[in-house]
Amino acid sequence: MNFFQRMVYIVQHYGVSLLEGAATTMVIAIVCTFLGCVIGFAVGLIQTTEPGKNSGIIRRGILKIVKFVLTAYVEVFRGTPMMLQAAFIYYGTSQIFSINLGMWSAAIIIVSINTGAYMAETVRGGILSIDPGQSEGARAIGMSHFQTMLLVILPQSLRNIMPQIGNNLIINIKDTCVLSIIGTVELFFTFRSISGALYTYFEAATVTMIIYFILTFTCSRILRWIENKMDGPSSFDLATADTLAFTSGMMKYNEKTGGTH
Amino acid sequence: MDSILKIEHLVKTFGTNEVLKDIDFSVSKGEVISIIGSSGSGKSTLLRCINMLEEATGGKILYHGKNVLDKQIDEDQYRTKVGMVFQSFNLFNNYNVLDNCTIGQTHVLKRGKEEAKAKAVDYLNKVGMGQYINAKPRQLSGGQKQRVAIARALAMDPEVLLFDEPTSALDPEMVGEVLDVMKDLAKSGMTMLVVTHEMAFARDISSRVIFMSDGKIEEDGTPQQIFQSPKSERTKDFLSRFSG
Ligand SMILES: Nc1ncnc2c1ncn2[C@@H]1O[C@H](COP(=O)(O)OP(=O)(O)O)[C@@H](O)[C@H]1O
Ligand SMILES: [Mg+2]
Numbered sequence: 001m002n003f004f005q006r007m008v009y010i011v012q013h014y015g016v017s018l019l020e021g022a023a024t025t026m027v028i029a030i031v032c033t034f035l036g037c038v039i040g041f042a043v044g045l046i047q048t049t050e051p052g053k054n055s056g057i058i059r060r061g062i063l064k065i066v067k068f069v070l071t072a073y074v075e076v077f078r079g080t081p082m083m084l085q086a087a088f089i090y091y092g093t094s095q096i097f098s099i100n101l102g103m104w105s106a107a108i109i110i111v112s113i114n115t116g117a118y119m120a121e122t123v124r125g126g127i128l129s130i131d132p133g134q135s136e137g138a139r140a141i142g143m144s145h146f147q148t149m150l151l152v153i154l155p156q157s158l159r160n161i162m163p164q165i166g167n168n169l170i171i172n173i174k175d176t177c178v179l180s181i182i183g184t185v186e187l188f189f190t191f192r193s194i195s196g197a198l199y200t201y202f203e204a205a206t207v208t209m210i211i212y213f214i215l216t217f218t219c220s221r222i223l224r225w226i227e228n229k230m231d232g233p234s235s236f237d238l239a240t241a242d243t244l245a246f247t248s249g250m251m252k253y254n255e256k257t258g259g260t261h
Numbered sequence: 262m263d264s265i266l267k268i269e270h271l272v273k274t275f276g277t278n279e280v281l282k283d284i285d286f287s288v289s290k291g292e293v294i295s296i297i298g299s300s301g302s303g304k305s306t307l308l309r310c311i312n313m314l315e316e317a318t319g320g321k322i323l324y325h326g327k328n329v330l331d332k333q334i335d336e337d338q339y340r341t342k343v344g345m346v347f348q349s350f351n352l353f354n355n356y357n358v359l360d361n362c363t364i365g366q367t368h369v370l371k372r373g374k375e376e377a378k379a380k381a382v383d384y385l386n387k388v389g390m391g392q393y394i395n396a397k398p399r400q401l402s403g404g405q406k407q408r409v410a411i412a413r414a415l416a417m418d419p420e421v422l423l424f425d426e427p428t429s430a431l432d433p434e435m436v437g438e439v440l441d442v443m444k445d446l447a448k449s450g451m452t453m454l455v456v457t458h459e460m461a462f463a464r465d466i467s468s469r470v471i472f473m474s475d476g477k478i479e480e481d482g483t484p485q486q487i488f489q490s491p492k493s494e495r496t497k498d499f500l501s502r503f504s505g
Binding site: 131133134136137138139140141142143144147151152155156159232235236237238239 | 312314337338339340341344345347349350351352353354355357364365368369370391392393394395396397400410413414417
């Protein structure tokens with residue numbers, strides 16, 4: 001058998017395992033990127049909160065402690081390898097607390113917490129990058145801090161950090177491979193089983209790399225498409241004189257040419 | 262006279278820098294007050310203290326007799342009554358023109374969607390922006406943005422509207438369209454407090470002019486008094502720079 005025949009052999013005999021591994025990888029990557037974003041938004045939001053003028057010494061103190069704990073979380077999880085975090089949490093919970101995390105829950109907890117630590121910094125930066133005028137405009141019409149964040153600042157931050165969210169998803173697709181240390185049967189684990197069984201490292205690696213690339217490339221295209229959707233159309237409809245009826249008019253205003261056509 | 266706002270001994274310091282020094286004045290219903298003065302004299306800080314974007318260091322801001330600096334006062338509720346129009350517009354970039362003018366109504370005043378829309382469209386028509394309800398802020402010119410910002414503030418039915426140099430960020434050919442809207446507003450009886458460098462507006466449209474210098478109110482009077490017979494040397498000095 002030559003190189004290509006061996007690749008075909010792998011696909012024929014291990015295609016299903018590879019697809020299962022790829023599916024596991026994708027589920028973990030997508031779920032954990034999502035959960036990581038939720039964690040990141042929560043942490044980033046708290047870290048950019050300033051105590052209100054009416055908050056007493058106790059509330060200020062609590063906020064300070066919470067911020068300190070969150071900063072420690074971010075620094076520790078950004079500053080240590082995820083492979084060790086996986087081992088630490090997986091074996092730690094079973095040794096110290098006698099909890100046996102299943103393969104799935106362990107994988108999802110570890111990758112989410114890790115992604116959350118990165119996203120927290122991204123979200124913090126995203127919030128701080130929004131022009132303070134946006135929040136002043138909101139406060140000036142009576143919005144509370146919470147409403148200002150939810151309705152004005154976070155949607156704009158989300159749009160601005162979409163590229164980093166995409167980046168995290170792609171990193172997660174690749175980095176779930178470290179979960180093979182706790183026995184998660186994802187794509188990289190499948191690769192190791194195949195190459196171990198057949199001693200065809202080169203061919204198995206080639207096939208697996210192609211699959212990884214298809215996954216990441218497809219995701220980055222889809223994310224780009226979502227970003228464009230979020231931006232909305234580059235032109236808008238001029239409303240007709242009968243504006244109360246909200247029927248969009250015949251004319252279209254073009255942002256680029258700056259005129260109607 | 263029954264005043265909406267009464268500012269008493271207002272002081273604001275940034276660190277050791279005393280920016281507002283014992284400011285005293287009141288605003289009655291229907292008054293259009295222009296605040297003039299050179300850059301750095303504290304005009305913006307005064308407006309920002311009045312609608313509490315900055316926390317005053319001392320003194321009182323009485324709104325219908327109640328001091329809004331008291332901790333019990335709901336400051337968000339108060340802000341809906343004292344609208345603000347900024348030099349840099351500050352329209353919400355993530356919403357179109359219509360939503361910019363309804364979001365405060367639906368979320369802060371808890372008005373129904375239809376009522377909010379009707380009100381927004383009404384004010385957008387008044388400022389000549391009714392056709393642009395579907396546009397995003399980035400698709401508008403500066404003058405158009407500022408007119409939408411005025412409609413957004415009006416849609417909250419404020420009792421007083423504060424303007425902080427509303428035309429200073431505009432290209433010269435757009436200043437007129439915004440000033441026209443403000444003139445109409447003044448004529449309609451809106452109570453306005455306008456920080457401006459447009460001396461024609463201060464002289465011809467406002468009912469009262471306050472000249473600020475170095476964190477203090479140097480002179481306060483009718484446009485005739487201030488422009489034709491200013492008492493203070495500083496006022497004369499400042500105005501002479503505009504007559505050229
Ligand atoms: N956030 C701030 N921190 C420190 N100093 C400030 C701040 N805002 C304004 N100042 C100072 O207050 C003074 C008055 O500013 P401002 O109210 O903007 O004046 P004006 O609007 O009349 O030009 C200036 O000396 C300015 O440097
Ligand atoms: Mg100013």
